[in-house]
Amino acid sequence: MARAAVLHAVGDEELDLRDDVSTVDPGPDQVKIKIRATGVCHSDLSTMTGVLPAMPPTVLGHEGAGVVAEVGEHVTNVRPGDHVVVNWSPDCGTCAECVRGEPYLCMTFIAQAFSDPRFRFGDGTPAFGMAGSGTWADEMVVPYQGAIKIDDDVPFEYAALLGCGIPTGVGAAINTARVEPGSKVAVVGAGGVGLSVIQGARIAGASTILAIDPNEAKHPIAKQFGATHTATLEQLEETKGLLTGGAGFDYTFEVVGKAAAITTAWNATRRGGDVIVVGAGAADDTFEMNAFALLFDGKNIKASLYGGCDLARDVPRFVDLWRAGRLDIDGLISRRIRFEELNDAVRALRDGDVIRQVVLFD
The missing domain is CATH 3.40.50.720 (NAD(P)-binding Rossmann-like Domain)
Known part of the structure; x- marks a missing residue:
């Protein structure tokens, strides 16, 4: 069992911080990621308030990075042990938007996320992931397109912000x-x-x-x-x-x-x-x-x-800009917190007191 921050109903001001949540087993085209860092983004708050759609119970979080734990039999882009950025809007590669070169408009996997729960509570109750993600958890399962490999020397708290705030x-x-x-x-x-x-x-x-x-x-x-x-x-x-x-x-x-x-x-x-x-x-x-x-x-x-991004193309570019000293990632992080502080982080976000908070997992 693992930890996860769960929204039970739109409008709830407090999240249920549970320790009895597990993921489904990854399918042949899916990847299980052990989350090491996740950002607290305003879109998470918008999901809680109903501005952005959700299917409760929902594990929140969409901006994260971690280590590949398992891969399905058809997955070739990453392997266990790889460091990855979570792409919350993975592109299928075959829809009209993808074929036109607009992967950021692909809705294939996001649409599936509202009918495909990838988490379960200890009593067997299924739970969904925000936008098909759910990075406010110890682990998560995504399509292989949702795992963008990154160099091992990029700190996880930096890599997490490469999943949403920076590309956007x-x-x-x-x-x-x-x-x-x-x-x-x-x-x-x-x-x-x-x-x-x-x-x-x-x-x-x-x-x-x-x-x-x-x-x-x-x-x-x-x-x-x-x-x-x-x-x-x-x-x-x-x-x-x-x-x-x-x-x-x-x-x-x-x-x-x-x-x-x-x-x-x-x-x-x-x-x-x-x-x-x-x-x-x-x-x-x-x-x-x-x-x-x-x-x-x-x-x-x-x-x-999503900043018109193709994350497979743009994440390496952002890393190069960071290495060259032209992209400041560390300055965006107001504070680093633990999982147990997520409700405090949501309150700080609501009050506008922070730029970006990052949750660090063990």
């Missing part, structure tokens, strides 16, 4: 927006993913990077990661005038997951510029734009799901 943020700047050198960028929301967007824009060579967040305590942190300027919402118009002559930014990223934040991003963007939606919003939170402005402002609004 850095990828949004590099893959989705394709930020050009010398361009002017604004980022609405300076949380963990927002800071990764800032890093991506810096890596891409943006000359001006404005971090926009109502919490001024986050402003100096944003500058540590590459923001050249900061502003609150009240300061945005004045700052836009100073930095762009009032024209607006070439690229503006929304990293909050709110319709109001998308509107803020739209208004901060120049005519012909790009608005990149990174945050995961609620299904009933509607963004509105009048048809005249949509056409005549010439702005582009783009979704950036």
Whole structure:
């Protein structure tokens, strides 16, 4: 039996931290991973509140890394003992999205996750994994495409963040927006993913990077990661005038997951510029734009799901950037905690007191 943090009902504020949970045996195309580190991401909180769908009882967590424990007979990409990053949105390779070269849009395995429970309680009750994952557990089973091999010298707490926060943020700047050198960028929301967007824009060579967040305590942190300027919402118009002559930014990223934040991003963007939606919003939170402005402002609004990443391709790239000193992973980690502190971690996340918390498993 193993430990796991379980959500029994959407809306619960406390997780059930159990020690009687086991995984199913891996099938011929599956991999069992012993989790060594997992991040506490805002999407986990969104699953608890119902913004993101779940099938309770659900083992939460989707951002993790660990060691391969077992592999199915058809698995050839990894073997027991390999260090891996968990890909919470594995690509099947055969659906229309995968064939088009858009693996981040593949829904094959995520759809299966709502009918295929991969955990069981001690009394035999089946349990699902968040988005088909469930990294807030000692071990988990994923399709082989969900295990991305990584070099053994990459610390597990760093590798965990390569499973969601970093690819979502850095990828949004590099893959989705394709930020050009010398361009002017604004980022609405300076949380963990927002800071990764800032890093991506810096890596891409943006000359001006404005971090926009109502919490001024986050402003100096944003500058540590590459923001050249900061502003609150009240300061945005004045700052836009100073930095762009009032024209607006070439690229503006929304990293909050709110319709109001998308509107803020739209208004901060120049005519012909790009608005990149990174945050995961609620299904009933509607963004509105009048048809005249949509056409005549010439702005582009783009979704950036999982940073437009192919993790098999991009994880090694991110590791190389980290080795070169161009990607700061350690600075994103506010604190390292134990499994028993997960409910405290959720409260800290809800209060907005942290960038990224990482759970370290023995």
